[in-house]
Amino acid sequence: MRYLKAYIKHWKEGICYMKFGYFDDANKEYVITSPRTPYPWINYLGTQDFFSLISNTAGGYSFYKDARLRRITRYRYNNVPIDMGGRYFYINENGTIWNPGWSPVKTELDEYECRHGMGYTVITGKKNNLKAEVTFFVPQNYAGEVQQRRLSHSSHLKSGVSGMHRTTAQTSRETSVQVV
Numbered sequence: 181m182r183y184l185k186a187y188i189k190h191w192k193e194g195i196c197y198m199k200f201g202y203f204d205d206a207n208k209e210y211v212i213t214s215p216r217t218p219y220p221w222i223n224y225l226g227t228q229d230f231f232s233l234i235s236n237t238a239g240g241y242s243f244y245k246d247a248r249l250r251r252i253t254r255y256r257y258n259n260v261p262i263d264m265g266g267r268y269f270y271i272n273e274n275g276t277i278w279n280p281g282w283s284p285v286k287t288e289l290d291e292y293e294c295r296h297g298m299g300y301t302v303i304t305g306k307k308n309n310l311k312a313e314v315t316f317f318v319p320q321n322y323a324g325e326v327q328q329r330r331l332s333h334s335s336h337l338k339s340g341v342s343g344m345h346r347t348t349a350q351t352s353r354e355t356s357v358q359v360v
Contacts, residue, residue, distance in 0.1 A: 238281035239266035248266030282327035309335035
């Protein structure tokens, strides 16, 4: 199992580990270590007027003041028929399409982690030494959601990812990324 490494690491550190994750008391977060949860595990982000619901695979929706009448992103209640709406960032690496949240393409990741904290969610995925991290949050007194993307490459070799160019601080080599 790909996520056995995370289980062993946290067990050695004395963290109470459950089937799909654990509570990180120091950071006040719930950490999900597998994208294959039985149901989406949701975090609520919001302020006075603007709210977002985000799952561990970046699904969910946003609304302004009223969830029924003022939805900003598409969502079907009770998920009937199945609806894969969400916030997805696709990475095309040598023809392999993936994203840090695993869904909707469901390409097998080398590493996956979702951290649901108070008012924010951080989803991290890694494939072929390319690490993609996305942070989602709703700032106080702001009617919108902020999404921060961070890409890093941990190999000394140049990546075959196509698209927008980016230089990583770790390797000082140019890495190209296509965000669709």
